[in-house]
Amino acid sequence: MAFGLSPVYVEEFKQNDLDRDHFLVLALEAALMLKWTISYVNESGFIATTRLSWKSWKERISIRVENGTADIKSECLGAQFYDWDKNQDNVNALIAAIRSFKRRLTEEEIENRLAVLREQFSANEDNVSDNPHVVTEGTDASLVGRFSLGRGYFITAALIASNVLIFILMMIKGVHFLQPEGQELLRWGANFRPMTLEDQYWRLLTSCFLHFGVFHLLINMFALLYIGLILEPHLGKSRFLAAYLFCGITGSVASIWWNDMTISAGASGAIFGMYGVFLVLLTTNLLPDTVKKRLLASTFLFVLYNIVYGLTTENNVDNAAHIGGLLCGLIIGFAYFPSLKKAGFPSLKYATIGLLTALLLWFSTSVCRSLPNDFGKYEAAMKRVFAMEAMALEIFSLPKGTPDEVYLKEIRERGIYYWNENINVINSFKNLELPQPIRERNSRLKKYFEIRAESYELMYKGIEEGTDKYNFKIGEYNRKIEYILKELRGNSK
Missing domain, CATH: 1.20.58 (Methane Monooxygenase Hydroxylase; Chain G, domain 1)
Structure with a gap:
């Protein structure tokens, strides 16, 4: 199972007795049989995408044929951090279909289809590139490839560095790096209703920078890096930082509202909120239609899957914080829209952040005062x-x-x-x-x-x-x- 910013699986396929053109015909027939969409093809290979479904949240499959070997790569698109072996399954399915067509198609059938294919080749097209950043408007490039060119990720880097540094300090002070004790996390500022409501409201923020072990930290930081690469260039430093902190605090408030005796920590409430902001942006005209069409469904399914997973499993997931952060992010996304639309009016941006700050203080105070302790x-x-x-x-x-x-x-x-x-x-x-x-x-x-x-x-x-x-x-x-x-x-x- 692959894991990363864009999970990917690559396998080499030996053509053996097939030349490049004959192999390409078989591979294209196999991709069409699998009901994949062919978005680009030339004499060196092609690019296809899987259909969106509950089993597949869209993957891009690229084939590059060279020197008797075909490099077959399947890469996740959209907001996916785990591929649950989908990429390997895609490659295996394609190879099995190629072998099936090789047995079924006669030499004459292959030549006829190759003749049709050659008419479609464009003489001036470059070969398929393994660089995910070399894409056109219509191709299904990876999410990071589409948005991560250039600078503008200072806040994302600073937040990741802060979380990692705090975790290192905790380990230096003797906190277990795999399974820290609840009392240890409380000493560092974890969220716990009995303590938070005893005038320790700073825990609503500090808990967002603590984690239940190194794996919890790594998963959240990968998620933060991914959404940061997408959002920070579009929101800017001040909007991005404000949204992250607002969503984190709201997630913490939701946690103590729902859980009376649960120790809560982690950046996931804030990160879910940033996905909420992104979902709203995908419903507006601020992003190209091709990007919205490609990413809206996959991002929604990613968020929905994680929410449902937290609700249906007994794995100590603080789903209240996730949902609270997500809802806050949706509200912030709509609130940011006017200032993003009118980028030339910085006063509108800061007025929006100020209004959201006042609303957050009112909401947090009201909820905390209403809670029994x-x-x-x-x-x-x-x-x-x-x-x-x-x-x-x-x-x-x-x-x-x-x-x-x-x-x-x-x-x-x-x-x-x-x-x-x-x-x-x-x-x-x-x-x-x-x-x-x-x-x-x-x-x-x-x-x-x-x-x-x-x-x-x-x-x-x-x-x-x-x-x-x-x-x-x-x-x-x-x-x-x-x-x-x-x-x-x-x-x-």
Whole structure:
């Protein structure tokens, strides 16, 4: 399976007993039988494209015949980064069809078709080139070849460099390069609703520059490079950067809106947004009709496939961020259209970016304020619980020889008081939407606090009455406490 900016598969085919002209006839017949569209042909080879379908999102097949060998190349067109072996299948299908026609066609039939073909050859046409940039308006050149000539990719390069540099810094600091822990990503700024809504809104942006391992990074950077080569020359630096950041932040907002307990990171929300911008441009008159016709369907299918893949598989894909970024990109694409149409009015461009910035701030603030943050409230309350537990346990740190009156006061006013306060806090969690494992943990904590309070009551009675008759019961309570603590630590065996 090929992977890259334009996945490609190349194979050499030995002509053996066939000369160039006879082989070319068989190859053309094979391509027509496969229902490919022949877009260019001369005495050295031809170019054809596959039909658009669910199985094939259009590939360009080029054949160059030279010195008894035919170089057969199949290359993906449009926004495709994986070929799922489609290119190899195309080459294999063509070779099989050539061999089939070689057995079926007689020498006379081949000569008749060759005579017709020679009449169509243009004497002044150059040979088929292996350079994907040498194309005409009507040929199906690769997407990068069509748009990547010249300069103008500063923002794309800067964004890729930023993502890679941050990933390298994370590795230097000890973060695993294949499977980083969630807590490590949170320390670096990953998006997580309980933390983001606790006045850590900067995570909406920083999470767009973090990745769950090197493969996650590479896939996203290939995608960013590809769409950057397409869009940045058309949008310009300021529009491209603004659209990327807006889509990334919107994807992060969508993520915490949909996911209450998911750690999210990655540039894919922003990248999906850039595809949204591109889809809108393909529906306008800003691009040539030949480009729009060739790329609109394949780009749409690429986006649709990735969305459906994220919805139908359990692979930890944050589809909310993808969809949020995509929708933002569609809106930005329409918003950019007037300033792109009137390129001579830079004030319109900056006014559009300013308006989009205001809308993003309003949207993000509104969504974040409307979201419940029960887990954030729970964590804040638990910090208070642990602080009160520590104060309740201070009785065991009193020095030897402490008067009984002091012990009694500490047990009543600090120990028993704080254990009961903790029980009240745990009871207040009933109104929060919390995951079942946390609810089960809270039940154990409540039992632990109740036993502690009962144990302190007996300690108070023992000291007040000057007796040790409660020691056995206190010992039972202590054994129960140890068992619950083991359960809470996850090692109750």
